[in-house]
Amino acid sequence: MDAPEQKQVRVSMARPGCGSKGQKIRLLTNHFNVKIANTEGFFFHYSVALYYEDGKPVEMKGVGRKVMDKIKETYSSEMGGKEFAYDGEKTLFTVGSLPRKKLEFTVLLDKVSSERTDGKSSPGGNGSPNESDKKRRKRVSQSKTFKVEISYATRIPIKAISDALRGIESEDFLDAVRVLDIVLRQHAANQGCLLVRQSFFRDDRNSDVLGGGVLGCRGHHSSFRATQSGLSLNMDGTLTTIVQPGPLIDFLLANQNVQDPYQLDWVKAKRTLKNLRIRVEPANIEWKICGLSEEICKRQKFTLRRRSAERGGENFEEIELTVYEYFAQQRNIKLRYSGDFPCVNVGKPKRPTYIPVELCSLLPLQRYTKALTVQQRSSLVEKSRQKPQDKIRTLTDAMRRSNYAAEPLLRTCGITINNEFMQVEGRVLAAPKLKFGDGEDFPRNGRWxxxxxxxxxxxxxxxxxxxxxxxxxxxxxxxxxxxxxxxxxxxxxxxxxxxxxxxxxxxxxxxxxxxxxxxxxxxxxxxxxxxxxxxxxxxxxxxxxxxxxxxxxxxxxxxxxxxxxxxxxxxxxxxxxxxxxxxxxLGGLNHRLAVERNIPVLIDKPMIILGMDVSHGSPGQSGVPSIAAVVSSRPTSIYKYRASVRSQSPKVEMIDSLYKPLPGGKDGGIIRELLEEYYSSSDRPVKPSQVIIFRDGVSESQFKQVLNIEFEQILQACKALDESWSPKFTIIIAQKNHHTKFFEQGSPNNVPPGTVVDSKVCHPLYYDFYMCAQAGMIGTSRPTHYHVLLDEIGFSADQLQELIHSLSYVYQRSTTAISIAAPIRYAHLEATQVSQFLKYEDLSETSSGHGSMTSVGNPSVPEIPKLHDR
Incomplete structure (x- = not known):
């Protein structure tokens, strides 16, 4: 029996060299050089398991850090006096090993929010007024016991970092850098920051009002990166949305844009408030909101267990009363307006604890994760803009306030971070001449x-x-x-x-x-x-x-x-x-490149350019299908593109309909559809011998999937079309969601359009470069980070950069150079537009039928309606 065929696993290509074209320019970048003195040690990785006293695992977020802080405070000697970095969930790292491979601790945590244990519903933060009775076994406890198990998992050599920087590949490298990033998170957590992945927000005083009870809170992103000039710390300003702290009722009024609590939609309020943390007066205790009561405060009843007046108060009696009566009679708290509104439930759905809404205040630094309105989103974008010089000042201040020199774990590794912006050399490519119906013209500063x-x-x-x-x-x-x-x-x-x-x-x-x-x-x-x-x-x-x-x-x-x-x-x-x-x-052309021969291999051999993108639902929208769009260039043209679009499962980034075998051996995938259309629309029908693929929106951790899943589908589609046809491929990833910025030394303005950087700050091994094709008129320009995963066509660095730069000038809807190659912009445009189709659909009533726009095989994903034949 033959051995099973080994499937080829592709990896990103190494850098073939750097470009040389263009006018040289001196730049600063928001990377800070990092030196590591201790490269012989190891990071030790431990798994953390948290349990309640009864052995049930802890699922609440946020408890882990409090428990680990308590362990550090109480059991320092058992931990060997070690500093550790904890990710807040199940992973802990130390430099050097802990005294034993398995450690078990019992931690008593003073609770910030009390929780009843007698199975009865309870209003208020302090339970019943008879808690002082020592004979009452089921009294409300103000502390909670946790069991913690810390078990050795593996060790990671710190040397993996220095090896990678010298171009020696190692699987441990990404793990080692991840440890350092978790150290930054731990450092920020110790300073009381709100953590959003690798972005840290110190306080809500540095916030802008976005409307609707939502603030745009300024913070900074901080992560370690491997570059050609060594390890660097990448620091960038960032913004997140948080809820307006203060009285809960004020937030709800602003959020729903009403003047009067009687106008509030409490069903909507319930969705908005779930999982937010509040402080309850007058006990000053913190709780997490679970939901709202079914009835209003004056009608919501519960059973209160209290000592009876008979026989010297030795027996207990149960009385039924409303939450409103309890606070008025038992707690002597007069409620001004809460009686007519639902109570906040801070217990559990089946074991509620009710609090009148006017006693609740939202705690600061809590993320607002619901979908933003158009006005909030545009306001957020506006507030996030900073001119280059302001950005430099902000980042310098963030570096000073972060005080990484004081972080014990970084000191243990011998890590020192330079406080000066890294200096790099860039090159400014000349803008291509454009041709119009009545002459030619050179763009000036990226515009025409x-x-x-x-x-x-x-x-x-x-x-x-x-x-x-x-x-x-x-x-x-x-x-x-x-x-x-x-x-x-x-x-x-x-x-x-x-x-x-x-x-x-x-x-x-x-x-x-x-x-x-x-x-x-x-x-x-x-x-x-x-x-x-x-x-x-x-x-x-x-x-x-x-x-x-x-x-x-x-x-x-x-x-x-x-x-x-x-x-x-x-x-x-x-x-x-x-x-x-x-x-x-309507199929016209507004402008074209005057000299197309400046773009290599476009004329000599038949070629097709593909742009690929996936659009996901807005944050806060769950269950909205993702839309995958692929556009393809027309024969002998880099200006006109045709789109093919499919829906797929929500939040799935990999396009799973590039190749789609159907019964009868037919391929119903995107690539075949586009290739057949390309072939039939050519004056002399011909298959392209070169395929250039631009892929948007994937992270570095997904590059292997692009090469081994998406590219494999494309190859299958080509073979299914014609077994003997094997074109050459070039695959380029374009990233806009990164945190590298460039500043022209000695200039208050943005870097000039056409600026390319492919040295010092790029990857030490793989083929990548930054390009800022656009003229940044507002805020600080964000370059596009291009990663070349595969290049069978064999472009030189200059040729590829020239091609991408030219493709930033052929977008027909603009009179400026755009920040990303046109095929990607068209794919993004198409995916975004088609996602609007499904916005008001009853997602169960989806049309069937096949054509330019359909769904992939998942029956739960609504299909995109088939376009009209015209």
Whole structure:
């Protein structure tokens, strides 16, 4: 019997060399050099298990750190006097070993929130007023006993770090750096910070009001990175959302934007408050919110067990009373307004402890994890912006306040961190010349003006239609000016729209899908024939709720491309931007590169560029399907792209429908669909011999999955199409979610557009570089971090950087160089737009059918509706 075939496991490629093109520039980066004196020691990894006194495992978050702090305080000698780094859950690290491989401790923790043990519901933080009776065995305990087991797991050589920095690969390296990152988390926890992965937030005084009872809290990100110049500490400013601390009722009023507690939606309040921590007056005790009472405070009853007045008070009696009566009679606390509202439950669902809402205050530094409104999100983005010089000051201050020199574990490793920003050399690539319909022009500072230029390849717009969703807008003048400026761009417009549809006023306050259905019915009944494009005018400028349902209706049922707009100030610039989108959507070209031969191998051999991205639901939205989008370039063009989109399981980052075998041997995957379309749309049908793949949105820990799962699917799709066809591949990951920034030495401005860095601060072994193609006009520019996982085509470093830089200038919807290669931006655009389709869907009622947009095999994931044949 033959041995089973060993599946090839691919790894990222090593750096072939650095680029040399471009004007050199001196930069600073927010990396700080780290030196390690003790490389001969070991990190010892221990597993931590926490149990209650009865042997049940502890599942509550946040208890672990308090328990481990108590162990450090009480059992220091048993721990050999060792400092340790604890991740807050099940992992602990020390430098050098603990005295024994297994240690067991019993810890008595003074409780910050009391919990009854008699199985009866209890209101209030102090239980019944008769606690002083020593004979009462089931009294409320103010402390809790925990059992802790610390067991040896493995050891990690510190030398793995210095080996990796010299280019010697080791599986221990990532583990060793993870230990150092956990040391930073422990250090921040000891300073009382809120921890969000590797970001730390010191206090909520450094916050901005975002509205709705939510604050944008400023903190800093801190993590260790391996670079060509050694280990570095990467420090960056960051922002998270927290709840406004203070009276609970004030937060709810702000969160729901109402003036009066009687207007509150308590069902919504229950969802918002779950798991938040409060302080209860007058006992000043902390609790975690479990839920709300079913009844209002004046009607919510519970059973109080108290000593009876008969026989000298030796017996107990049970009386039933309301929470309101208990606080008034037993605790002598007069409630002003809580009687008419639900109580906060700080016990358990089946063993509640009720507190009137007016006695509760939210504790500071608590994350707000619900979905943000459009206004909150835009405010958060605005508050996060800092000019380069302000960013440098913020990070210098964060380094000083963090005081890593005082961290005992870092000292034990012999780690010292330089307080000066690392100096690096960058190169500024020259912008490519652009070609328009009436001449050529060089972009200046990453921007170009098309106001007086003709489009490179304009379209004809014969039958066009306007639908107006109650926008107070002069539609006639808007259309007249659009035609006027369109003709200046060489777009052939008919003088006026074929039809204009106004929304029926009686539906203006109806739900978005209803408004869209009524408008679509109007369009269908009165439209004499198919139109070229529908201009859709909204009243809301920011993310109108009609957008998703309307886009779906237009593309699925009406079969017409639509352009949505919400005009505030209609001027030439506004209309030009609108025309850029319209011309590109209808298959035209606004501009192209003047010299395409500057991009290597584009002309010589047939080539296809793929852009891949996955869009997930917003934070706070669970169960929303993820949308995978792949775009592919057209034959002999790097300007036009076609998209294929699928839905897949929520929060899944790997695209699982690139290759999808169907009954009968057919492949229903994305790649085959795009390759067949590429082949059939070519003047001389030909299969591409070179495939360049740009993949967005994956972390470094997922690179192997891209190579061994996604790339494997792509190869299978190619083989299924033609067994003899084997093109060469280049795979590039683009990351925007990282924390490296660059600053031009001696300049208050952002780095110039076209800045590339591929030395000193990049990976010591693998092939990566940073590129800032865009001109940063607001805040501090964030470069894109490109990782080349595979390059069978064989680009030189200069050629690949030139290609990516040029692809930042061919995005047809913009008059500026964009921050990421255009294929990725198109894929992101498509995934985001299609995710709007499902926003108002009843997710159980999904359409079936196959086509350009469908779901992968998971039956629980709703399919994306099939597009109209047009």
């Amino acid at each position: 003006n098309v106001n007086r230029k003709r489009f490179s390849d304009p379209v004809k717009i014969k039958n066009w239609v306007v639908v107006n969703f109650s926008a107070r807008c002069d539609i006639r003048n808007l259309c007249r000016d659009l035609v006027k400026f369109g003709r200046m761009k060489d777009i052939e417009f008919t003088d006026s729209p074929m039809c204009t549809f106004e929304e029926d006023p009686q539906y203006r306050r109806a739900p978005p899908p209803v408004r869209v259905d009524k408008m679509a019915s109007q369009v269908k009944s009165r439209l004499p024939g198919p139109s070229t494009i529908i201009l859709c005018v909204f009243a809301d400028r920011k993310n109108s709720e009609i957008y998703g349902p309307w886009k779906k209706k237009a593309l699925v049922e009406l079969g017409v491309v639509s352009q949505c707009l919400a005009p505030q100030r209609v001027n030439e610039q506004y209309l030009t931007n609108l025309l850029l989108k319209i011309n590109a959507k």
